[in-house]
Amino acid sequence: MERARGATVSLRLDGTPRPRRRFRTRVFVSLLALSIVTGAVAGAVFYRLQLEFIEKDRARRASTLLTSLATQAELGAYAGDAGLCDLPVRRTFREDDVVMAGVYDTGGRKILQLSLPALGTPPPPPLARLTSLLADPDAPAVRLPADGYDDMWAPIVTSVRTPAVAMSSEPGGAAPRREVVGLARVGLSLVPAREQLGEVLRTGVYLAALLAMLGALAALLIARRISDPILALAAGADAIRAGNLDVEIAVGSEDEIGLLAASFNAMAAELRETLGKLESLNRNLEAEVLRRTDEIRRSAEFTAVLNAAHEGEELKRLLEDALATLLAATNVRAAAILLTNEEALEFELHFAANKGDAPSFGAMPSHTALASGEPIVEPTRAIVPVLFRGQPEGAIVLLEPTREAIDFAARAAGQLAIAVSNARAYNALQHLARELTERNAALVKQRDQLQEMNRLKSEFLANVSHELRTPLNAILGYTELIHEGIYGPTTGEQREALDGVEESSRNLLTLINQILDLSKVESGKVEIYVTEVAMHDIAQHVAAEAQVFLRDKALKIEVVAASRIVIKTDSAKVQQIVTNLVSNAVKFTDKGSVTIEVTPTKEGGVAIAVKDTGIGIRREDQQLIFEEFRQVDGSSTRRYSGTGLGLAIARRFAHLLGGTITVESTVGVGSTFTLTLPPEPRPRPPAPPSTRQSGTMRAVPPPPSSPGVQKR
Amino acid sequence: MTPTGKTVLLVEDNPHNRKIFSGMLVHSGFAVVEAEDGHQALAAVAPDKPLPDVVLMDLSIPGVDGWEVTRRFKADARTKSVPIIALTAHAMRGDEERARAAGCDHYLAKPISPKKVVEEVRKILGMS
DSSP: OOOOOOHHHHHHHHSHHHHHHHHHHHHHHHHHHHHHHHOOOOHHHHHHHHHHHOOOOOHHHHHHHHHHHHHHTTTHHTTOOHHHHHHHHHHHTSSEEEEEEEEEEEOOOOOOOEEOGGGGOOOOOOOOHHHHHHHOOOOEEEEEEETTTTEEEEEEEEEEEHHHHHHHHHHHHHOOEEEEEEEEEEEEEEEHHHHHHHHHHHHHHHHHHHHHHHHHHHHHHHHHHHHHHHHHHHHHHHHHHTTOTTTOOOOOSSSSHHHHHHHHHHHHHHHHHHHHHHHHHHHHHHHHHHHHHHHHHHHHHHHHHHGGEEEEEEEEHHHHHHHHHHHHHSSOOOEEEEEOOTSSSSSEEEEESSSSSOOOSSOOOHHHHHHHHEEEEOSSSEEEEETTTTTEEEEEEEOOOOOHHHHHHHHHHHHHHHHHHHHHHHHHHHHHHHHHHHHHHHHEEEHHHHHHHHHHHHHHHHHHHHHHHHHHHHHHHHHHHHTTTSOOOOOOOHHHHHHHHHHHHHHHHHHHHHHHHHHHHHHHEEEEEOOOEHHHHHHHHHHHHHHHHHHTEOOOEEEEEESSSEEEEHHHHHHHHHHHHHHHHHOOOOOOEEEEEEEEETOOOOOEEEEOOOOOOOOOGGGGGGSSTTTHHHHHHHHHHHOOOOHHHHHHHHHHHTTTEEEEETTTTTOOOOOOOOOOOOOOOOOOOOOOOOOOOEEEOTTTTTTTTOOO | OOOOEEEEEEEEEEEHHHHHHHHHHHHHHOEEESSHHHHHHHHHHHTTTTOOEEEEESOSSSSSSSHHHHHOOOOOOOOTTTTEEEEOOOTTOOOOOOOHTTOOOOEEESSSSHHHHHHHHHHHHOOO
């Protein structure tokens, strides 16, 4: 836990002072208001008291003045003589605060009166108010308000000794009868009193102000005295909250706040102690965690090494790394990994690693001894079995191991078993995959080579075709021109020779065309153009064309057609097939006939049989003749010209059209080749290997002037 | 034979074939203008020259090839109406289509009888 230092505490105090000052201000303001009120009340009370005092003083003075005047003017009033009154009145009037002095008789008539000129004429005595004075010698003085002074009246009393009365009413002596003989009047100025009152008021205000100031000072002190400890407390609490448990709140008082501070301090101390314990616990925990982490890490390293097997590590490499990790993770002096041999019956030392000298691991354990899966602990070594699916697959041998090392190895053994098994499986799989990949690559290469060869072949054939046709055109052209006599007349012998040139050239052209046909069929480039074709017409046409093959042979070509048969097929291909069959028949027949027989089939198709009366074909050769470049024997090759491609191509074309060519023959009697075609082309089941056939079918009309299509 | 009054432009690089077709055409009463390669073929129809009535066009020829010469003939308003007969040893599948795509009006594959060529020419010119 991070701990805030003292600096942080003060910083917090300085940093957030406002709320605390407000509190202090509130205390101060409250106390100040209180002291102002107190001062004001005190001033008011003082004023009030002073006012009363002044009043009483005035009353006393008025009484003194009146008494004095009444006493001195007794005789004058009694006599009603102004002269007698003059001295007392004047004496009284001389007083500073007297504005008027006078003596009146009982009838309210003025005997003598002196007044300040500023007063003007004083009002006459209000007799109605003065009757009480006339009736009672002991009546108190009457005070009448006037402008700027008090108009005070008192009775002037004289004592009259009357014996009768005295004797009758007071047996002890002769008591004098008191009698009102006049009225004394004094105007007492209000000015001195007012001045005095102003003085008093000022004093009162000063007093109040002084009190208020004293109160303010006191309030300040008190506020401080109250707020400072609270602030200190708050700061301390804050510091504790912020984590500074070393803080000691010093309030410096023994009151409630002091107690509170002490509680805070105690709490901080408690927290400090708890924290210390926690930290210590944490440290222990951390150490424990570190220890466990390290253990896990070492284990993970081991696992990682083993997992590498999945990623294609060689078994050797895997075991080396596993041992290195094992040695690093434990304190054994040396360790070895044993694995079963091929027969899985005995152990072989596969890898060993050690710290220091190469040690001896002792004798190999027996296979059965490890089957239990329990580690075998011997004085100087321990053998930990590596079981995979219950079978000892290997063992880890540790030299001078600790218990911990054995445990570690035991934990590692399970992983090692899986890893070894994986590695072995992986190796096998990888080997297989490598082989497969190589084989695949070889196949791909082969395919590419074949494709390239095919392309080159097509190109080559196109070139060959072009380069052969050009000179052939010249040979045939010259022959024709000479034959026509364009270069002059020719002899019969020359024309014969020209026929030979022409025949040879045509044979050559046939060979070229056949080779091209075959290569086109083989590369699947033959397209068929399906139309409605009249078979009779084809037969007639071929028969007519074949007349040129006859030369001087004693042969006749016949067409036998029962009815007009029309099927959907490629007429050019059919014509090529039949021409081939007829030319073959002519070739191998010296005398007799060649018959083209057209008959309908049950399926609605057609059978075109080409019968000859030639040399025939041996039974065993009857299929060989359909193979490329094959004639039935060497001698025939020499005797009969021909490429040996014709039948092969014919059969392939027949297959393309969905038909077949069959042969029946008797040596020395003749042969019959029969082309059978369906009502319309249909894909055929896979042909025999020798007649690999391919091609695409397309039901489109032939181009307007396709060279292969003969006009009929 | 009697002259036909018709001129054939014979484009053919092989001297023998040129001689054969030319001989047969002349023999049949045609006037023949020979061209050994594409440049000569193009020069033969220059504005100052009389236009041929028909063209026999070998396709594999040096310089500008026959397909290109055909395209140019057919692109030029002056020559586009002259019929062109491809006369070629390119006789494999698709060759006729290629020739017609370039603008050839007719197609004859070598080897071919010279008489047959003359027949074709006559037919195209409406002479037979």
